[in-house]
Amino acid sequence: MRKAVVTLAAALAPILLVGCRTAPKSGTTGNELRFSIAGDPKTFDPLQISESHSETVRDLTAGVLVRVNRVTDALEPELAESWKLSEDGRSIAFHLRAGLKFSNNSPLDANDVARTLNRALDPKEASPVGDAFQSSAGKPSVTVTSPLDVSIVYAVPKPGLDRLFETLPITPRPGPTPAKLPASAGPFFVSEYRPGEYVRVARNPNYWKRDSSGHRLPYLDSIRIDIQQNHDIELERFLRGEIQVVEKLEPAAWDRVEKAKPGAARTLGPSLDSEFMWFNQAPSRTLPEWKRKWFMSAAFRHAISLAINRDDIARVAFYGHAHPAAGPVSPANRFWFNASLDALRYDPTTAAKALADEGFVLRNGALYDKDGHAVEFSLITNAGNAARENTAPLIQTDLGKIGIKVNIVTLDFSSLIDRIARTLDYEAALQGFNNVEIDPLDDLNVWLSSGAQHAWWPNQKSPSTPWEARIDELEKEQASTGSREIRRKAVDELQRIVVEQEPIVYLVNPDYLYAMSANVKGAQPSVAPPHIWWNVEWLKLE
Amino acid sequence: MKTVRGMAVVILIAVAAMALFGPALAPFPYDRQFRDATSAPPGGRFPLGTDALGRDRLSRLFYASRTSIVLAPAAAAISVALALLIAPLSLSRVSQAGRMGSPFRAAISMITTVCLALPWIFLFIILRAELPLDTGPAASVLITFALMGVAGWAWPARVFSASIGQMERSGWMLHARATGMGPWRIALVHGWPQLRAVAIAQFRILVPAYILAEASLGLLGLGVAEPLPSWGNLLRDLQHPDLVRANPAIAAPLILLVIVMICLEALQIGQSGPETGAARAKAMGEPV
Numbered sequence: 001m002r003k004a005v006v007t008l009a010a011a012l013a014p015i016l017l018v019g020c021r022t023a024p025k026s027g028t029t030g031n032e033l034r035f036s037i038a039g040d041p042k043t044f045d046p047l048q049i050s051e052s053h054s055e056t057v058r059d060l061t062a063g064v065l066v067r068v069n070r071v072t073d074a075l076e077p078e079l080a081e082s083w084k085l086s087e088d089g090r091s092i093a094f095h096l097r098a099g100l101k102f103s104n105n106s107p108l109d110a111n112d113v114a115r116t117l118n119r120a121l122d123p124k125e126a127s128p129v130g131d132a133f134q135s136s137a138g139k140p141s142v143t144v145t146s147p148l149d150v151s152i153v154y155a156v157p158k159p160g161l162d163r164l165f166e167t168l169p170i171t172p173r174p175g176p177t178p179a180k181l182p183a184s185a186g187p188f189f190v191s192e193y194r195p196g197e198y199v200r201v202a203r204n205p206n207y208w209k210r211d212s213s214g215h216r217l218p219y220l221d222s223i224r225i226d227i228q229q230n231h232d233i234e235l236e237r238f239l240r241g242e243i244q245v246v247e248k249l250e251p252a253a254w255d256r257v258e259k260a261k262p263g264a265a266r267t268l269g270p271s272l273d274s275e276f277m278w279f280n281q282a283p284s285r286t287l288p289e290w291k292r293k294w295f296m297s298a299a300f301r302h303a304i305s306l307a308i309n310r311d312d313i314a315r316v317a318f319y320g321h322a323h324p325a326a327g328p329v330s331p332a333n334r335f336w337f338n339a340s341l342d343a344l345r346y347d348p349t350t351a352a353k354a355l356a357d358e359g360f361v362l363r364n365g366a367l368y369d370k371d372g373h374a375v376e377f378s379l380i381t382n383a384g385n386a387a388r389e390n391t392a393p394l395i396q397t398d399l400g401k402i403g404i405k406v407n408i409v410t411l412d413f414s415s416l417i418d419r420i421a422r423t424l425d426y427e428a429a430l431q432g433f434n435n436v437e438i439d440p441l442d443d444l445n446v447w448l449s450s451g452a453q454h455a456w457w458p459n460q461k462s463p464s465t466p467w468e469a470r471i472d473e474l475e476k477e478q479a480s481t482g483s484r485e486i487r488r489k490a491v492d493e494l495q496r497i498v499v500e501q502e503p504i505v506y507l508v509n510p511d512y513l514y515a516m517s518a519n520v521k522g523a524q525p526s527v528a529p530p531h532i533w534w535n536v537e538w539l540k541l542e
Numbered sequence: 543m544k545t546v547r548g549m550a551v552v553i554l555i556a557v558a559a560m561a562l563f564g565p566a567l568a569p570f571p572y573d574r575q576f577r578d579a580t581s582a583p584p585g586g587r588f589p590l591g592t593d594a595l596g597r598d599r600l601s602r603l604f605y606a607s608r609t610s611i612v613l614a615p616a617a618a619a620i621s622v623a624l625a626l627l628i629a630p631l632s633l634s635r636v637s638q639a640g641r642m643g644s645p646f647r648a649a650i651s652m653i654t655t656v657c658l659a660l661p662w663i664f665l666f667i668i669l670r671a672e673l674p675l676d677t678g679p680a681a682s683v684l685i686t687f688a689l690m691g692v693a694g695w696a697w698p699a700r701v702f703s704a705s706i707g708q709m710e711r712s713g714w715m716l717h718a719r720a721t722g723m724g725p726w727r728i729a730l731v732h733g734w735p736q737l738r739a740v741a742i743a744q745f746r747i748l749v750p751a752y753i754l755a756e757a758s759l760g761l762l763g764l765g766v767a768e769p770l771p772s773w774g775n776l777l778r779d780l781q782h783p784d785l786v787r788a789n790p791a792i793a794a795p796l797i798l799l800v801i802v803m804i805c806l807e808a809l810q811i812g813q814s815g816p817e818t819g820a821a822r823a824k825a826m827g828e829p830v
Contacts, residue, residue: 316575316594317595376676378676390595393575393595408767408768409673410768411670412667425675427676
């Protein structure tokens with residue numbers, strides 16, 4: 001019996017000790033911010049990130065050389081004190097701050113920058129971050145010229161080279177045993193991870209930045225990122241005050257938050273995202289030739305576009321939290337949006353006239369083409385997105401008014417992707433695009449006619465129309481120059497062509513909505529990701 | 543007991559009448575969008591309010607009742623009929639070697655078990671994704687219920703095979719077999735009439751099950767296609783508690799569904815009570 005008690009005490013000891021050790025920590029949670037993400041991060045290695053949950057953790061922890069100020073769109077120094085981009089856009093030289101340290105106290109110098117970049121570029125690493133640093137002429141050469149200086153030289157001009165370094169978190173030299181939770185050079189480091197429960201990032205005591213009064217940043221002691229799949233529960237917890245931020249607020253939830261916590265629901269106006277529909281123009285065995293003929297006619301696509309009431313979609317499906325789109329680039333993207341474009345019009349009368357001019361005839365309320373085929377198509381979309389599921393019947397009704405019959409088919413997401421990307425067995429699709437990148441270079445795969453995501457006819461061997469050929473030219477032009485002005489011209493023309501041809505019928509730009517408790521200060525949220533977290537070191541809880 | 547049954551019958555007839563004539567009584571077409579009166583509370587023009595697209599909830603409920611009340615029993619009838627057709631296969635027969643037994647019984651039992659174990663909801667999602675895209679809403683609702691009907695044979699089949707196991711031991715069965723009747727003849731003359739009460743009970747169980755199954759598919763957004771209403775897709779709004787708080791009339795389809803299910807249950811209690819069952823068994827020489 002006595003022995004049993006001793007054994008029990010021995011078994012309990014570690015638990016009790018752990019209890020003692022964690023107890024003081026809980027006292028500091030007063031300065032801990034909480035929010036939630038929908039799933040577990042797949043990796044904490046910032047060079048291996050390919051999904052949004054890991055990205056969120058990276059955004060809080062990454063130490064980068066430079067950072068784009070999301071409010072002014074200016075590139076600002078971080079770990080690099082200064083940098084010099086060559087005239088021809090082929091090379092860049094960084095000068096680091098002196099005395100930098102990672103969160104594990106190991107020093108950070110130019111060799112770490114070179115090693116991180118080389119690791120990202122190493123084909124063995126297959127790093128998604130590294131892909132962006134490749135060029136048409138292969139890898140750049142990386143030279144460390146002094147402990148604080150490193151230069152990167154490409155054989156050809158590399159567009160957006162300076163801004164690219166925002167995506168490269170500098171990682172510490174790997175120790176003899178790989179660390180379970182990596183050290184970082186950003187404002188926070190990952191201090192605790194409980195799979196399925198939460199990730200905690202703690203203040204990096206070695207972070208270099210100070211505020212104007214000399215106080216070391218970040219202000220927060222830690223951030224707890226809860227893993228919560230269910231957005232309703234996330235919202236419920238926000239309303240109860242258990243979390244302070246909801247990164248993405250559903251339009252339908254706006255009124256509820258406003259009622260419960262006046263002022264907590266916030267909007268930044270149109271986001272970078274867009275909702276759109278398009279017709280399948282690819283030759284497909286299942287698509288009748290006469291339907292393909294309509295879909296390939298710009299006049300037909302214009303008529304569809306004119307017949308859709310975008311104001312109603314914004315007002316009804318998005319509860320007023322969306323704006324009619326003007327084209328492929330959201331007006332929220334101040335630098336790249338072609339400001340000469342207006343919001344797309346709603347004009348069913350002109351639509352009907354245009355269809356009549358094309359030989360379509362309206363009989364007993366139903367539209368027929370020249371050869372007597374009833375104009376009817378199926379519109380596929382994915383289940384689970386309330387706003388999109390409500391957009392579909394609005395389009396159905398609007399097109400019904402000009403005699404076109406639309407069959408709405410709601411599919412689960414993977415069947416939908418299978419149809420639009422692989423089998424091409426569909427007629428029209430309603431989708432949205434979460435734009436995470438301001439720079440249109442990111443969309444190369446969508447606009448190039450040979451691109452795998454060239455929605456209406458992917459993987460073309462050669463462009464099927466003169467305007468697609470022109471888009472290919474423009475894309476190649478802007479992808480191979482370092483000059484932002486030349487690129488801007490090309491992107492302006494691209495937007496103009498897309499609006500003239502409407503291979504994709506843009507509908508609305510949903511507003512960026514989020515919720516934040518009144519006691520969170522210092523945030524400067526932006527429509528560009530990481531919306532709330534880009535200046536996380538300045539966030540405060542009051 | 544009789545009054546309960548009587549009330550149930552009256553209510554069911556009323557609901558059926560609403561389903562049949564409702565569309566004629568509905569104030570608006572089910573797909574008419576009043577875009578200036580979205581999510582309206584009950585009252586005035588819209589006795590039950592409107593949904594997120596401004597469609598009249600009362601009109602949609604009328605049309606939805608027609609869809610669900612006509613098609614769910616049809617699907618249940620298909621399942622029960624299939625199971626009845628399969629049942630005689632598990633009747634014992636005398637083989638040429640003179641041994642008793644059914645060559646199919648083990649196989650049928652195994653197939654039934656497999657069918658009962660399959661995750662049907664996921665198979666339906668896959669099947670729905672494979673349907674031709676130009677299937678209209680009306681055709682797709684018919685196909686959904688027909689598939690449920692065909693896929694649901696295993697539930698009644700399991701019950702029927704248990705009943706048949708009991709029959710095998712009865713005197714009349716031995717007598718019939720002794721006179722040289724084959725399994726199909728036995729099924730026609732004795733088996734099916736014997737299974738009648740069980741079959742009706744199974745039918746009653748399956749009707750609400752199919753209404754709910756369609757509702758589950760509707761909850762996933764995959765049941766009856768827009769803009770056609772069904773009880774299933776009307777129930778989707780119940781996912782948002784704040785919507786229901788704002789307009790409790792959203793729960794009307796749920797209440798109707800519960801009433802119908804209770805009435806169907808009540809019918810069952812009334813008819814195949816132990817008394818009648820025992821009396822009939824006695825009359826037919828079955829061991830009680």
